[in-house]
Each structure stands twice: as structure tokens, then as C-alpha cells.
Amino acid sequence: MARPKGGYNIGIAGKPSLRTVDLPVPSRLVLSLVSRCFRFSDIRVEEGARVSAGTVLAIDPVRFSAQLIAAYGGTVRLGRVADHIVIELIDGASPGRPSGSDGAAQAGARGGSMGAGVADGSPADVRNRLVALGAWQFITDARTGLPMDPAGTANDIIVSTIHLEPFVASAEALLDGRLDSFVRGLEQLHELTEGGTIHVAVADGAGFAKELAALVAQHSWCRLHTVTARYPLGHPLLVLRALGLGRGPERPVWAIGTAGVLAIEGALSSGAPCVERIIALGGPAVSEPIHLRAVVGYPIDEILRNRLCSDDVRVVNGGILTGSDVSPERSGLDVECEGLTVLGELRKRHMLAFAMPGLSRSSYGRTFVSGLCPGGPPESLNTTLAGELRACVSCGQCIDVCPVGILPSVIHKFLHADEIDEVERMRVDLCIECGLCSYVCPSKIELLSDMRDARRLIREEHEAQKKMELKAKLEEEKRVAAKEALAAEDGLAAREALAAEEEAGA
Amino acid sequence: MKLILTLLDKTRPLFQKGGRFTALKPIYDAADVFLFSPLARTSRAPHVRDPLDTKRYMSTVIIAVAPCLLAAVHFFGLRVLAMVLVSYAAGGAVEVLLAVFKKDEISEGFLVTGILFPLILPPGLPLWMVALGSAFGVLVGKELFGGTGRNLFNPALIGRVFLALSYPKAMSSGWIEPGQGLVGRLLEYATDAVTMATPLAAAKSGTWAALPDLFFGNVTGSVGETSALAVLMGGAFLLIIGIANWRTVAAMLGTFVIVTAGIYGGDPHAIIWHLLSGGLLFGAFFMATDPVSSPIMNSAKWVYGAIIGIATALIRNFTGYVEGVMFAILLGNIFAPVLDELFVTAHVRRLREEG
Numbered sequence: 016m017a018r019p020k021g022g023y024n025i026g027i028a029g030k031p032s033l034r035t036v037d038l039p040v041p042s043r044l045v046l047s048l049v050s051r052c053f054r055f056s057d058i059r060v061e062e063g064a065r066v067s068a069g070t071v072l073a074i075d076p077v078r079f080s081a082q083l084i085a086a087y088g089g090t091v092r093l094g095r096v097a098d099h100i101v102i103e104l105i106d107g108a109s110p111g112r113p114s115g116s117d118g119a120a121q122a123g124a125r126g127g128s129m130g131a132g133v134a135d136g137s138p139a140d141v142r143n144r145l146v147a148l149g150a151w152q153f154i155t156d157a158r159t160g161l162p163m164d165p166a167g168t169a170n171d172i173i174v175s176t177i178h179l180e181p182f183v184a185s186a187e188a189l190l191d192g193r194l195d196s197f198v199r200g201l202e203q204l205h206e207l208t209e210g211g212t213i214h215v216a217v218a219d220g221a222g223f224a225k226e227l228a229a230l231v232a233q234h235s236w237c238r239l240h241t242v243t244a245r246y247p248l249g250h251p252l253l254v255l256r257a258l259g260l261g262r263g264p265e266r267p268v269w270a271i272g273t274a275g276v277l278a279i280e281g282a283l284s285s286g287a288p289c290v291e292r293i294i295a296l297g298g299p300a301v302s303e304p305i306h307l308r309a310v311v312g313y314p315i316d317e318i319l320r321n322r323l324c325s326d327d328v329r330v331v332n333g334g335i336l337t338g339s340d341v342s343p344e345r346s347g348l349d350v351e352c353e354g355l356t357v358l359g360e361l362r363k364r365h366m367l368a369f370a371m372p373g374l375s376r377s378s379y380g381r382t383f384v385s386g387l388c389p390g391g392p393p394e395s396l397n398t399t400l401a402g403e404l405r406a407c408v409s410c411g412q413c414i415d416v417c418p419v420g421i422l423p424s425v426i427h428k429f430l431h432a433d434e435i436d437e438v439e440r441m442r443v444d445l446c447i448e449c450g451l452c453s454y455v456c457p458s459k460i461e462l463l464s465d466m467r468d469a470r471r472l473i474r475e476e477h478e479a480q481k482k483m484e485l486k487a488k489l490e491e492e493k494r495v496a497a498k499e500a501l502a503a504e505d506g507l508a509a510r511e512a513l514a515a516e517e518e519a520g521a
Numbered sequence: 522m523k524l525i526l527t528l529l530d531k532t533r534p535l536f537q538k539g540g541r542f543t544a545l546k547p548i549y550d551a552a553d554v555f556l557f558s559p560l561a562r563t564s565r566a567p568h569v570r571d572p573l574d575t576k577r578y579m580s581t582v583i584i585a586v587a588p589c590l591l592a593a594v595h596f597f598g599l600r601v602l603a604m605v606l607v608s609y610a611a612g613g614a615v616e617v618l619l620a621v622f623k624k625d626e627i628s629e630g631f632l633v634t635g636i637l638f639p640l641i642l643p644p645g646l647p648l649w650m651v652a653l654g655s656a657f658g659v660l661v662g663k664e665l666f667g668g669t670g671r672n673l674f675n676p677a678l679i680g681r682v683f684l685a686l687s688y689p690k691a692m693s694s695g696w697i698e699p700g701q702g703l704v705g706r707l708l709e710y711a712t713d714a715v716t717m718a719t720p721l722a723a724a725k726s727g728t729w730a731a732l733p734d735l736f737f738g739n740v741t742g743s744v745g746e747t748s749a750l751a752v753l754m755g756g757a758f759l760l761i762i763g764i765a766n767w768r769t770v771a772a773m774l775g776t777f778v779i780v781t782a783g784i785y786g787g788d789p790h791a792i793i794w795h796l797l798s799g800g801l802l803f804g805a806f807f808m809a810t811d812p813v814s815s816p817i818m819n820s821a822k823w824v825y826g827a828i829i830g831i832a833t834a835l836i837r838n839f840t841g842y843v844e845g846v847m848f849a850i851l852l853g854n855i856f857a858p859v860l861d862e863l864f865v866t867a868h869v870r871r872l873r874e875e876g
């Protein structure tokens with residue numbers, strides 16, 4: 016691959032160790048109906064109902080009927096927490112499997128709307144089974160990042176094992192002792208696509224790289240690609256572009272992460288619904304940053320109990336660059352959760368902070384003393400904006416750091432001058448919303464929000480335009496039809512006249 | 522420290538909406554966040570931000586010019602400090618008044634302009650002219666364009682051009698003979714300004730200053746630019762910490778050397794002499810690298826630097842002006858938006874081809 020540009024690894028304290036801890040059965044489940052990609056708006060259970068583990072609680076009617084599945088049995092509470100289903104009085108069966116029964120059979124039979132009706136083992140059947148087991152959601156469209164429709168298949172799959180955003184579950188932790196399952200998962204994916212090529216992106220220097228290479232050596236359909244271990248260079252879209260698979264929308268490309276491959280393998284091998292996640296618990300405010308094995312809906316306050324070094328914290332669902340903050344009492348792990356990052360809130364002011372030499376700051380540039388000798392200890396960054404909002408000083412850091420090579424500062428200026436056409440010309444569509452531009456900006460400009468706004472505006476404009484075109488086309492069609500009808504009538508009249516003449520002639 | 526913080530907290534309501542000094546809020550805010558890091562927190566992703574802010578960004582330039590300032594005090598007397606103070610006071614007053622008037626925040630950009638401006642003036646210039654030029658630079662050079670970040674030209678250069686056009690005599694005769702020896706003029710306020718030729722002017726009539734004098738700064742000239750050594754020290758600092766873009770500097774000095782070599786038939790003495798004399802180095806490290814008035818793309822900075830370097834060499838040798846750096850940089854500033862348009866367009870076209 017070509018020399019990658021941009022990207023940056025933030026030196027923030029609290030990197031989770033590889034140790035993975037199993038969490039006990041929770042006192043309740045708090046299942047979010049909304050996650051980054053999914054809206055489980057079609058609720059399938061009643062208030063007060065007793066459900067068993069594996070029950071489908073709700074469905075996303077828009078995204079291929081993706082399912083929200085109860086990891087444990089218990090009593091359903093609707094409306095207790097807005098946009099969540101709460102399950103109380105948990106019965107302690109093993110996650111995803113109803114007590115005293117054969118989980119696989121149950122879950123299979125419970126397949127939900129898509130149904131795993133006829134189990135003929137064809138790829139389409141397997142895809143449906145994955146949907147029913149809640150494991151299909153890990154497969155996204157590499158180009159859009161949105162969940163893939165299970166109706167189709169792909170020629171290429173990008174498997175990215177590079178998860179460097181601080182902090183989400185790392186591939187090392189996920190694959191620890193599970194490399195065999197991972198490879199089996201790759202084989203299953205290969206079958207699923209009826210012979211598609213699988214591109215596995217592995218971070219340069221990843222501990223498992225050699226072993227993995229040996230395990231897939233006999234598979235000609237599986238190619239390993241080494242990518243510089245720098246956030247976000249392992250992003251599927253960047254891998255896709257680097258491999259030159261980006262052209263031509265006629266070739267669908269799937270993207271999936273390490274956890275997804277393991278989930279698919281787990282679901283297909285055991286037949287049990289996929290309700291467990293391994294998540295990272297990291298950040299400067301976590302006393303012992305580790306990985307956790309927990310079920311979807313596990314209450315966040317119970318996860319954090321006795322694990323923080325301060326009460327005054329911000330809990331971020333996902334990494335600090337792209338995640339969203341959550342209130343621990345009112346939320347549980349959502350279906351897409353890969354990690355929780357906990358930051359101390361800023362409460363203290365420091366005298367003449369900007370003028371300090373900065374012996375232990377980790378900064379993208381080199382204006383702090385520690386910047387001159389990189390590789391120092393990570394910094395306990397908190398939620399400070401670290402400055403005030405100012406006009407862009409054209410320092411160029413955002414351009415430097417952007418992994419897709421667009422010009423965030425220029426887009427920012429055009430956006431705020433309402434020149435949407437120019438924004439579009441600047442290729443804001445290439446942005447992968449990694450958040451680094453906002454992170455490095457010394458003027459503290461919310462560039463990531465700008466990029467998102469710009470993309471939304473352009474999308475809306477295109478939709479409006481399409482609608483207009485469609486309307487115009489319909490009208491045009493109508494007009495043509497009317498004309499044709501008229502012409503046909505004319506033709507009829509003319510033929511009749513001709514016939515009459517002929518008759519008269521005869 | 523606690524005391525100041527309490528004081529700030531106690532007086533805050535006076536400046537808030539409805540307080541007695543609401544109009545002065547920008548001043549209060551500036552002092553407040555200058556003394557103590559602000560409490561502003563992130564409100565959305567990314568939830569943490571890089572520790573670098575504009576204050577630190579701008580103050581690195583002040584650190585970088587410190588050697589020049591010290592050298593200037595050594596050669597031209599304590600008057601230099603008075604010039605810096607006057608420049609800060611006058612320009613700062615304009616900045617503050619405008620901020621109060623526009624109910625805007627006071628931007629840190631002035632920290633840089635305020636100190637660079639006196640350094641490019643003749644050391645014997647009357648203080649009121651320093652004040653006028655500084656105020657003009659901020660008002661016209663920056664605020665008329667919409668404030669820091671939107672100015673087309675380097676505000677300090679605008680101030681200097683204004684003075685050069687309005688008071689040509691004072692601007693070409695306000696020289697001070699550099700102090701000699703170890704102490705120099707460190708203990709003097711100033712001596713009378715004299716009408717004497719700067720090395721570049723003298724060279725036109727055939728007298729070439731000695732290279733060591735040029736290198737250490739023992740010559741007449743503008744306040745901050747006479748000592749090549751001091752400029753190089755500050756410039757190296759800016760390059761190392763990455764605030765000045767090395768491409769601009771390299772392109773400007775590189776092309777200057779090439780053109781000068783062409784003019785003098787490759788005579789190494791003439792090349793080095795020209796490199797060290799006048800405001801060339803100061804302009805290359807401190808003025809041309811101003812990010813706001815430079816083009817954005819790194820590739821464009823090469824061309825930008827080259828335009829300035831070539832223009833300087835040509836102006837110096839083929840026009841009536843003895844010093845060409847100032848006009849060359851302003852010329853570069855004019856070209857910057859054009860370069861941006863060209864290079865940005867080419868860049869996004871390449872993106873389209875990529876994917």
C-alpha cells in the first residue's frame with residue numbers, strides 16, 4: 016500500500032490492558048432502542064411481560080429487521096427509561112440461553128421475522144440465520160459504513176483488526192486465545208459470499224500477525240495487509256481506497272471488524288444468539304483499565320461501580336474521538352458498543368497554563384517541551400476544551416492530520432460562508448468523521464461537527480434535487496404519454512379517413 | 522494565585538450582562554483567560570482536545586524573537602523596549618476598543634503583531650510614529666479585513682508601509698549607530714538618531730560592510746533584523762517546534778541565493794553578504810511564515826516562498842530601493858489567494874481521481 020498520510024495516535028492515559036474480566040449477572044438490563052446505526056422502533060413485548068433469555072424484544076423495521084435480543088430472562092419494563100427497554104428481576108441463566116433448555120434449538124426456532132425457517136445451509140439461509148441471531152449487524156457496507164442488507168452478497172470483504180481509537184476493544188484482547196475461532200469465522204464469511212476475497216488489515220507490529228498469517232496461509236482467498244498502526248488508518252474505507260477497491264459501485268464491498276468475525280463464528284458454531292460483547296473500559300478516570308465481557312444492556316452504572324478513581328467524570332460510549340457521552344444511571348451497553356471511555360471533568364483552572372514549558376503534555380505539534388522527544392508517558396487528558404474558540408489561524412494542522420487528504424479548514428470557511436457548492440467541490444464526502452481535525456485545532460473550531468453538517472446539507476440538497484428531477488420526469492412522462500395518446504388518436508382518425516377515401520375510391 | 526482567582530471570581534458579576542462594566546467584558550475576559558486556563562469544556566465529540574491553543578501558538582513567536590530583542594537592546598539601547606511597549610499599547614488599544622465595540626473577544630494575534638512591528642522599524646524613529654504605525658497596522662491591516670485569521674496582508678508590514686509612505690524621511694534616517702563592546706548600549710536609553718547609510722545602502726555606493734559585523738549585528742538597520750545570529754536562533758526555534766513552515770523559509774532563501782548567485786556570477790562572498798544583510802533573514806523566518814497571510818497548502822508554500830525570494834533579490838539589485846524584503850512579502854501576500862485557488866483546485870482534482 017502507498018505511504019499513508021495523516022492520522023495520529025493520541026497520547027491519552029488509561030489504555031486498557033489485555034486482561035478480560037467476566038462481569039456477574041446484572042441486577043437489571045437497560046437496553047437502548049437507539050444506537051449509532053439502529054432504531055429498534057418496533058417493540059415486540061408488553062409492559063410487565065415475563066420474557067426468557069433470547070427473546071426478541073424489538074426490531075428495526077428499516078435496517079433489515081435487525082433484532083434487539085434479551086440476554087437474560089426477566090420482567091419487561093417499558094417507558095421506565097425513555098428510549099430503553101428495562102428488564103428487571105433477572106433470572107440467572109447463561110447469557111442468551113433460556114434456563115433448562117437447548118439454547119441453540121430455541122434461538123433457532125425463535126428466529127423472528129426473518130425466520131430461520133428452512134435450514135438448507137445455503138448462503139442466503141445462513142445470512143438469515145445470522146440476522147435472527149443478532150450477528151448480522153456487524154457487517155457494514157465498506158463505502159457507507161451503514162449496516163449491509165442481508166439480501167445481497169459481496170465480492171470483497173474488508174476485515175479490519177485495527178481498532179486504535181482510545182478506547183475501544185483492541186484486536187489483541189479480542190483475539191487472545193481466540194485466533195482459531197477468528198480464522199473459522201473468516202472461512203464462514205468466505206462461504207457466505209460464495210467465494211469472495213477476504214482482505215484482513217493487520218496493524219504493523221500486531222502480536223498475532225505471524226500466527227494469523229500461518230493459519231490463513233493455505234487460503235488463497237484470504238489476503239493479509241499490513242497497515243501502519245496509526246488511528247484511523249485501519250478504517251475500512253481507507254483500506255478499501257488503499258487497495259483500489261473503491262471504484263465502481265457495482266461491486267459491493269463488506270466491512271467487518273474483529274468482534275464481528277468472532278460474533279459470526281460464535282453464532283454459527285453454537286447457534287446461540289449473539290448477546291455478549293467484549294468491550295474496553297479505559298480512560299484516565301478508570302482505576303484499572305481492562306477489557307470486560309458483558310451482555311448487551313448491561314447497566315453502565317453497575318459496570319463502573321468501584322472501577323473509577325473519581326466521581327466527577329464523563330462517560331463516553333465508544334472512543335473519545337467519535338463516541339457520545341451517556342448517563343451511567345440511565346443506560347446500558349448498546350448493541351454496537353465497543354468500549355467505554357471515562358474522562359475526568361475539568362473543574363480546576365491553572366495559572367498561566369499556556370506559557371508553561373509542558374514537560375509532560377502530549378500534543379500533536381511540537382510546541383510543548385515533551386513534543387520534542389515523543390514517546391513520553393501518556394497524558395491524563397480531561398474534558399477541557401484547552402483554550403477558547405478563535406478564528407482559524409491557518410496553522411494547517413487539521414490538513415496535516417486528516418487521513419483522507421481533504422482540507423477541513425477550507426471546508427469550514429466555505430460552510431460558514433454558506434457556499435455549499437464549494438464545500439461539495441472540496442470533497443467533504445470523503446470525510447470518515449474520525450474527529451482528528453477537531454482534536455488538533457488550536458482555535459478549538461468544531462471541525463468534526465462542521466464536516467457532519469456539511470455532509471448532511473449536501474445529502475439533503477441532493478435528495479431535494481432528486482425529488483425535483485423525479486417530479487419533472489414524471490411530468491415529462493405524463494406529457495409524452497398525453498402527446499402519444501393524442502398522436503394515436505390522430506393516427507386513428509387519419510387511418511379512418513384513409514379507409515373512407517379508399518372505400519369511396521373503390 | 523488563589524487570591525487572584527478569588528478576585529477574578531468576585532469581580533466577574535460586574536462584567537457580566539447587567540453588571541456595571543458590561544462594556545468592558547472583552548477586557549475582563551482576556552485578562553481572565555490569560556491568567557488562568559479557562560473552564561470551557563468540550564460539548565461534543567471529540568471529548569478531549571489537544572493542549573495547544575492559540576495563546577500558546579502565538580506566544581511561541583514572542584519567545585522566538587527574544588534573541589532579536591536582546592540583540593537590539595544591546596546595539597541600540599533601552600529605547601527599543603520603549604518602542605515595543607508603545608507598539609503594544611497603541612495597537613492593543615485599537616484591538617481592545619474594537620473588541621469592546623464589536624462585543625467580540627480580544628484575539629491573541631496581536632501578541633505577535635505588537636512585537637514584530639517595532640522590530641522592523643528604524644531604532645531612532647519617534648515613539649509617536651511607532652504608536653501611529655502600530656495602530657494603523659491593526660486597524661487597517663487586520664480589522665478592516667475582519668480580524669485575526671481573515672487578513673490578507675501581514676498587519677505589521679502594513680503598518681510599516683504606511684509609515685514609509687507617510688514619513689519617508691524619518692523612516693530612512695532614524696538609524697542609530699550600533700553600540701560597541703560587550704556592554705554596547707545596554708545601559709543607555711538611546712543616542713541621537715543619525716543619518717547614515719545602512720549596509721545595503723552603503724553597498725550601492727561601493728562600501729561593503731564586513732561579514733562578521735553583519736552576522737553579529739554590529740551594523741545599522743531596523744531594530745530586530747541586524748543580528749543574523751539572533752534571527753537564526755529564533756528562526757531555528759520556530760522551525761524546530763513547527764510553528765514556522767520550513768518550506769516557505771527554504772524556498773525563499775533558496776531562490777534568493779540562486780538569483781543572487783546569478784547576478785553576482787556565483788561570487789560566494791556576495792551571496793553570503795546579501796543573505797546576512799538587511800531584513801532578509803528576519804523576513805524569511807518571522808514575516809513570510811505568518812500562516813494567515815500565506816497560502817494554505819504546503820505545496821503552495823514552495824511557490825509562495827520562491828516568489829518572495831526572487832522578488833527580494835530583484836528589488837534589491839535592480840531598483841532604486843535598497844531593501845526589498847518588505848515589498849516582496851507583500852507581493853507574496855497578494856499572490857497567496859491565487860496560489861491557494863490553484864493548488865487547492867489541483868489538490869481536490871487529484872482526490873477525485875483517487876477515489
Ligand code: SF4
Nearest residue numbers: 417446447449450452
Ligand atoms: S475531515 Fe473528516 S476525515 Fe479528515 S480529519 Fe476531519 S473528521 Fe477526520
Ligand code: SF4
Nearest residue numbers: 407408410411413456
Ligand atoms: S487546525 Fe484549526 S486553526 Fe489550524 S488551520 Fe485547521 S481550522 Fe485553522
